Amino acid sequence: MAHEGSAEDGAIVVRGARVHNLKEVDCEIPHNRLTVVTGLSGSGKSSLAFDTLYAEGQRRYVESLSAYARQFLERMEKPDVDDIEGIAPAVAIRQKNLTRNPRSTVATSTEIYDYLRLLFARIGTTTCPQCGQVVQKDHVDSIADQILGLTEGRKFYVLFRLNQAPVAATTPGRKPKAGSRGRPRNLRATTDSVGPSGQQGAVISDSLKRHLFMLRQRGFNRLFQDGRIFEFSAPESLLDIDFRKPVYALVDRLAVRPDIRQRFIDSVEICYREGGEAIINLLPQTPEEKAEWLSFNERFECKRCCIVFPEPQPSFFSFNNPAGACPQCQGFGNTIDFDPDLVVPDKKKTLGEGAIEPWTKPRYRSLQQEFKLAARDRGIPLNVPFYQLAPKHREWIMDGEGEFGGVRGFFKHLERKKYKLHIRVFLSRYRGYAVCSECRGGRLRREALNVSVEGKNIVDVCRLSIREARSFFDTLTLSQEQTKVAERVLEEIRSRIDFLYKVGLEYLTLDRLSSTLSGGESQRIQLATALGSNLVGTLYVLDEPSIGLHSRDTDRLIEILKNLRDIGNTILVVEHDPEMIRHSDRILDLGPGAGEHGGRIIYAGDYDGLIKDSHSLTGCYLRGELSVPVSAERRKPGKAWLRARGARQHNLKSIDVDIPLGLMVCVSGVSGSGKSTLVHDVLYNAMMARRGNAAPKVELDSIEGDEIFSDIILVDQSPLGRTPRSNPVTYIKAFDGIREAFASTPEAKKRHLSPGHFSFNIPGGRCETCQGDGTVTVEMQFLADIELVCEECHGMRFKPAILDVRFKGKNIHEVLQMTVKEALTFFAGIPSVAHKIHVLDEVGLGYLRLGQSATTLSGGEAQRVRLAAHMAHSATSQPLFIFDEPTTGLHFDDISKLLAAFRRLIDLGATVLIIEHNLDVLKAADWIIDLGPEGGDAGGKVVAAGSPEVIAACPQSYTGKFLASHFSDKTTSP
Structure with a gap:
């Protein structure tokens, strides 16, 4: 066995690992290296990698956190191992796709969507849907550029409009009626006046007087109206102003010169602060010219259509936030509605033959007749297959028009009666998920789709495949100012998309639902996310990342794992792929067999040593001494x-x-x-x-x-079961015959025991303290729950009276502890049991114990148990x-x-x-x-x-x- 040093030299050292079938395993996993764990299915690979190393790394990390933080995290029990040194915080990336959230997508799970929301909020261009004009605020710098670009010396006024309360006209000797259209109620008239030359005056409200008084206090002494400037230092000066017309406060009088830029900007900012807009009155340069008015404001609006738009914020593009989610589908992209394919299941049928399926029911045949009459009146043929009807005719059938409500109207009518059970059942037959008619599956409210980056809104970008998105962001051209605010965001987006591309997922679209991904795809997305997080000093444990990956893409996956290693992480991979084994830094080969015959390290070292090792079954296959056989003659296709x-x-x-x-x-x-x-x-x-x-x-x-x-x-x-009571012998239906064998013994008959008494799934013979599990779970609050052997039955699952019954000298607990091979001999006299158990041995599971918990089986073992169950019950029929x-x-x-x-x-x-x-x-x-x-x-x-x-x-x-x-x-x- 090769050694790379102790924990002090940079290795994780495991001593005495006994989890599941591991036999006091001692091994070393060097830090910052790619280590592959291989071996037969059931030899203990996952027990070592996940149930020992990952479990301990995660447990130590969680226990380092506060009690408050621990309550929100997965609690890991301490693995059965003497000691583990040098272990780092661990991240497990498994094959299983555990995402069930209907809102989760490839983009959200990789954090790409978070950065996309930032990108669109920072540099997105909002376009008016009515006229196509770009929507933007009037910034003071752009206003200054525009005005100071005029002819030098051009004079102008900087104004803002007064926030005038409504006023009423008055005539001499007549006061306005209370509540009249020109004057709001509850405003007390303060001045009745006649303007110069006997013109009508205006009633000024108290609020307007207060507003004028406050303006004067802040230094504004002049008003502007109809080309005239009015001083309002004294109340009597207001008599010349007609307050029924717009009145403006004069902020500054200027002429275009290069040195007035800062003064002009200050004046515009004052206008924004006091009146919400800045009005520039360009004075005529000749007597023939007229004054020109320019209006600027800070509102985010279309200047042509005067439509105000919400300013882009990250939450505005989130379908998980009410601010951005489509109000009709709540951000799901689809709604429950009648499904046209269920309403018209056979599109080859004509309308006369009953193509509209719900109207063929006896209760609604009268509607079918009314529909035929309406269709004839409209000129719709009744003898043409539905799929050949004109689109406008199909639309009329579905949506209706005038007095005919169509299929949609029919279901809306039934919706009002769905308090009746039979109506609810009837409606459910024709319902399905339909794309939301409001957002068309985009999930966002319409206003969010007005914002675009290089001609694409955020929904368009999410509908790109990884390959297309990579090209889009690599060729994205931005202005200098846009680059300044979005450079880091774009860097994060590009790196994550690149990682997804490198792990072989370039065909996925960014809006692909996470729940629809395969286990291999889900695992590689987790891998890409891990790379994007830039964690270092971490132990990554992966479960066959090459699953679902074509041989063409394996090299890219290996390169990704090496990149993850090179930035300072330890990579531990459970894998059988020859290329992955060949490119690893270290290999641990477990065996020699599976189950009870495995759990030992057969080889530890590099690839060259593995292919030379005579004791390693993996080495025999890799060097070509053994190979997967091919039939001498292939079956040829027949007539079927x-x-x-x-x-x-x-x-x-x-x-x-x-x-x-x-x-x-x-x-x-x-x-x-x-x-x-x-x-x-x-x-x-x-x-x-x-x-x-x-x-x-x-x-x-x-x-x-x-x-x-x-x-x-x-x-x-998928797992055979989620409880310890599920096991291979119950799954293949062999336990029924075993229980019947025990129930037929003289002792069982004497005690009136039925086959049900020998089941740990129902009350009767099982231990009720542990309910047939053999263990009792003790909750430990902030620590991991502890599983203790049941003190009542000592882990044997049954009551003492049941364990006293023996068949061929063994009780039911001892039989369940037999391996499949041992049980074949034991039940040789009971063909119904022996045949089913033999099939387990035939698919290579002879090492399993009959009562082994299904929760301890690997994915490959679970699949072969399923296969054995079907083989055991198949007759001479022709299944697929x-x-x-x-x-x-x-x-x-x-x-x-x-x-x-x-x-x-x-x-x-x-x-x-x-x-x-x-x-x-x-x-x-x-x-x-x-x-x-x-x-x-x-x-x-x-x-x-x-x-x-x-x-x-x-x-x-x-x-x-x-x-x-x-x-x-x-x-x-x-």
Whole structure:
């Protein structure tokens, strides 16, 4: 075993780790290095990396915080280990996508959206939607530039308008009536006067008198009206002013000269402060000219349309804030409304045949007749398929017009009666999420969309893919002033987008919902976010970051991890990818087997030493001594095919796909090429909908050939259960036979015990203190909760009376502690149990204990337990199995066992459809459908389809290039 020194020299030193199946593991992880942990599925990789190192690093960091802060953080229990030295605060980046927030997007989770909001608030240009003119404030410097650019010597006045209260006209001997239009109520007249030459005067309100008095106190002694200047040092001087017309305070009298700039700016600022606007009265230069008036203000408004706009603030662009969120959809981008595709499920039907599905119900047939009459009157044909109707006719049917309310009016009418249960049930059949009609999915209020940067508003920018956004921000041109205020913000945006590009996510759009990401995509987004945070001195623990990544993009991922290492972090990666292992600084290989047979470090050192180590199973595969076998003869397609036509969901380009049945078929392609969309969103959902199951809307012309399948089974790597009571033997339904065997013993019959008494899931025979868990959780407030072995049953889960019953000399607790291989011999006389347990052994899980908690199983183990359950119950029927990257978490040796299980399923009559990047699986496939050529909008096409040899020979296929080089290592299975 190679050693890189002690903790003092820069390493994390682990002594005596016993978490799960680890066998007193001692190891060292050098600081600021990239260390890969590899080994068989179930050998203890995650137990060492996550449950020991990450758990201790996080626990120590959390315990260093105050009690107040700790209550908001995840509480980690101390791992079962003697000592860990030199550990840093830890960050775990897992495969699982735990985001369920419908507001979370790629941009928000990477903090790009926060910086975008800052960018648009700082340098965004607001445009008037009515006239297209730029909206801006009149800044004093720009006003000075404009006025001082006039002819030198041009005279002008700087004014601001008085805030006049309404006044009323008066005539000699007559006072205005109270409440008249020219005068507000409750204002007492103070002066009745007649102006010069007998003209009408005006009644001046008390508030206006006070305002004038305050202006005089602040040094304003002149008023301006109709080209005349009035002194108002004495009240009688006001008699010459007609207060029914605009009156202005004179701030300054100037002539255009270079040396008046500061004086002019000061005058304009006084106008802004006193009156909210500055008015420049340019005096005529000749007797023939007229005075010219220019008005400036600090209001953020369109000067042409006089529409005031809100000033851009970061909150103005947030769909999580009421200030920015669309008021109709509350920032979600969609609303619950009737779904046209559910209202007209079969668009080949005519209106006469009942294309409008809700009106075919007996209760609403009268509406159908009224609708036909209205359609005839409007000239809409009743014998033409719905999809061939003119757009204006379809719009009329949906939205109505005049007395005919249309489908929308029909549902609005029913909304008023939804207090009735049957109406609510009826409405729910036709409801779905529709794009918000107000913001059109943009999530923001309309005013926010008036702000743009280089012609794009913030919604337009978020709809760009990472690749497009990278190009947009790299070519963004700004003025010197804009650069000064936005340089740091742009730097943060560019770096984060660059990280997303480098981890192979260039096909994702910035507004992609986080909840729709795969586990691998979610993990790489977390990785990009970690890089953007620029943390140093941190332990990063990653769980197979290459999952979901095409071989073409692995090099970029490795480069990202090296960058993270080089800035001063320790990287610990659980990984099986040969390239990742080859580029690591240190390798820990766990084994030699899995479960109870694993938990030991077989090799620790560099790559060159690993491929020479004779004890390492990983080394045997890497140096070519062992390889994943390929069948000597591939199965050929028969007459049965699953055919899909016109698949255009998401980025699929209306493709036609033919899948041969009874074979192992792989769907490959670069990340984002449309594999999951094709298999999950189109094929699976379409087939489930044809079977009458609820399924999301599918954009597909037709599908045929699926009627041959007796069942359609989607197998993923999600946990089997979330409680300690869930285990492999219960999942494969073998526990029923075991309980019946115990209930049939003489002792059980004597005590009147039924099979239910031998279950830890229901009351009767289980220990009620721990409710069959075997452990009791003690809450420790600000410390991590402690799990203690139940003192009543001592962890055996059952009452003493149940444990007294023995079958072949063992009680129920002892049977659950057996491994699968031990149980095969023990239950050889009970075929119903032995057959199901044998399938577990067949998929490589012979080391698992029958009662092992499902919460301790790895993702690969959980998937194989699911596979075993289906194999155990499959008859001679023809099911379709769908797998999404089944090699996740699997070692080379585990992949060999998985492929053997697939071949067994196919021998039983099944069709196996797999989304996969792993070259060992692709070369073993009978048929491959390769999508691409790129990801996102540049993908969604079928690049090639055929046997692995056909794909390898296709020059346009990225998969083919890597597959061709991989075929040199091909060996044939016996």
